[in-house]
Amino acid sequence: MSPEANFLIDHAYTTSRINKKVDASLSYHGISFTEFLIMHHLFNSPLQTMRRIELAECVGITASGVTRLLAPMEKIRIVEKESNPRDARQSLVKLTQAGEQLYKDALVSFEHCSKDVLANLSVKQIDNMANLFGKI
Amino acid sequence: MSPEANFLIDHAYTTSRINKKVDASLSYHGISFTEFLIMHHLFNSPLQTMRRIELAECVGITASGVTRLLAPMEKIRIVEKESNPRDARQSLVKLTQAGEQLYKDALVSFEHCSKDVLANLSVKQIDNMANLFGKI
DNA sequence: GACGAAAGCTTGACTACTCAAATATTTATG
DNA sequence: CATAAATATTTGAGTAGTCAAGCTTTCGTC
Numbered sequence: 001m002s003p004e005a006n007f008l009i010d011h012a013y014t015t016s017r018i019n020k021k022v023d024a025s026l027s028y029h030g031i032s033f034t035e036f037l038i039m040h041h042l043f044n045s046p047l048q049t050m051r052r053i054e055l056a057e058c059v060g061i062t063a064s065g066v067t068r069l070l071a072p073m074e075k076i077r078i079v080e081k082e083s084n085p086r087d088a089r090q091s092l093v094k095l096t097q098a099g100e101q102l103y104k105d106a107l108v109s110f111e112h113c114s115k116d117v118l119a120n121l122s123v124k125q126i127d128n129m130a131n132l133f134g135k136i
Numbered sequence: 137m138s139p140e141a142n143f144l145i146d147h148a149y150t151t152s153r154i155n156k157k158v159d160a161s162l163s164y165h166g167i168s169f170t171e172f173l174i175m176h177h178l179f180n181s182p183l184q185t186m187r188r189i190e191l192a193e194c195v196g197i198t199a200s201g202v203t204r205l206l207a208p209m210e211k212i213r214i215v216e217k218e219s220n221p222r223d224a225r226q227s228l229v230k231l232t233q234a235g236e237q238l239y240k241d242a243l244v245s246f247e248h249c250s251k252d253v254l255a256n257l258s259v260k261q262i263d264n265m266a267n268l269f270g271k272i
Numbered sequence: 273g274a275c276g277a278a279a280g281c282t283t284g285a286c287t288a289c290t291c292a293a294a295t296a297t298t299t300a301t302g
Numbered sequence: 303c304a305t306a307a308a309t310a311t312t313t314g315a316g317t318a319g320t321c322a323a324g325c326t327t328t329c330g331t332c
Contacts, residue, residue: 003259004250005243007266008158012173014272015151016196022144033148034318040145053280060152065319067282089280089327107141114140120271123139130143132265135256136150170288189310201289203312225297225310 018117025113029106034059034069036110039103042079042095049082049094078102154253161249165242170195170205172246175239178215178231185218185230214238 022033031039037059042050050058056066070093073079078099082092095103118126158169167175173195178186186194192202206229209215214235218228231239254262 001243002247002250003262003266004254005247007262007269008154008246008250008253009173009176010266010269011151011154012169013194013196014269015147018144018147018272020196032318037145037148051280058149060149060156061318062320063281064283064321068319087280087328091281107137110144111138111141114138114144117272118140118143121268125268126139126143129265129268130139130146132257132261133143133146133150136154136253168288187310197288198290199311200291200313204289223298223310227311 021117022110022113025109026106028109029102031102031106034061035073036103036106038066038069038073038093039078039095039099039106042093043100043103049092051084051090051092055093073099157253158246158249161245162242164245165238167238167242170197171209172239172242174202174205174209174229175214175231175235175242178229179236179239185228187220187226187228191229209235 019033022036026033026036038055041055041058042048052066052070053063056063059066061069070079074081077096079093080096082094084090084092121129155169158172162169162172174191177191177194178184188202188206189199192199195202197205206215210217213232215229216232218230220226220228257265
C-alpha cells in the first residue's frame with residue numbers, strides 16, 4: 001500500500017478522534033463544531049454577514065445543510081437573517097450580539113482544546129503541517 | 137487566534153474536501169469510505185475476522201454504528217457473521233470471497249484517488265506529515 | 273424588454289450515523 | 303456457586319447532514 005493511501009487511512013482515524021475532542025469541548029457551550037465554524041466565519045467576515053452559499057463553501061457542507069443548521073440558531077437568536085436590497089434571492093446571515101458573545105466564549109474553549117489536541121507538537125511542526133495541508 | 141486553533145479550522149475544511157473526493161472515487165464500486173475502511177481492516181487483520189467493537193474503534197465510529205453499517209453489507213454478502221465458540225456474546229465479522237474481491241478492486245480506485253489528492257506533495261512531505269499526525 | 277438560463281435558497285425523502293437503554297453472556301468475588 | 307459487575311451487541315429514538323426537485327429572483331441575449 002502506497003504512502004499516500006496509508007496517510008489517508010490514518011488521517012481519517014486521527015480526524016475522527018480530533019472531532020470528538022472538539023465536539024466534547026464545545027458541547028459545554030451547547031454548540032457543535034460545525035456551528036462554531038459558522039460563527040467563526042461570520043465573526044471574521046468583513047461585514048459580519050455572509051450569504052448562505054458562502055457559509056456552505058467555508059464549512060464544507062451543502063447549501064441545504066446550512067439552511068437546516070441555521071434554523072435552530074435563528075430560533076435561539078444566535079444569528080439573524082438580513083436581506084440584500086440589491087438581490088432578493090439572497091438571505092444574508094449575521095451574528096447577533098448574543099451570538100458574538102457565545103462565539104467569544106466558545107473560542108476560549110476551542111483554543112484550550114486545540115492546544116490540548118496538538119500538545120505533542122511544537123509550533124514549528126504545526127506551522128509545517130499547516131503549510132503542507134495548504135497544498136492539498 | 138493561535139496557530140493550533142487555526143490549524144484545526146483549516147484541517148476541518150481540507151478534511152471535508154478529501155472525504156468528498158474519496159467518497160466520489162469509491163462510489164463507482166458502490167461503497168462509502170467507511171465501508172472501505174471496514175473492509176480494509178478486515179482484510180489486513182491476522183485472521184481476516186474481527187469483533188464488531190474492534191472495527192468500531194478502528195474506523196472511529198460507535199459499536200451501534202458498526203451494526204447498522206454491516207447490516208446491508210451482510211445482506212449483499214460482502215461480509216458474513218461468524219460466532220466465537222469461546223464467547224457467545226461476540227459476533228465476529230469476516231470478508232467473503234466476493235468482499236475480498238470488491239476490496240481489491242476498490243483499493244485500486246482508492247490508490248488512484250490518494251495519489252490525486254496528495255499530488256502536490258512529495259513522498260518525503262507525506263512521510264513527514266504522517267509522522268506528525270502520528271503524534272496527535 | 274421578453275424570456276430562457278442561471279443563481280440562491282428551501283423542502284421532502286433519505287442515509288449515516290449517535291446516545292441511551294435493553295439483552296445476553298462472561299468474569300470476578302464473597 | 304450464586305450473584306454482581308463487566309463486556310459485546312442490538313434496538314429505538316433522535317441529529318446532522320445529503321441529494322434532487324422546486325420556487326423565486328436575477329442575468330444575458332437577441
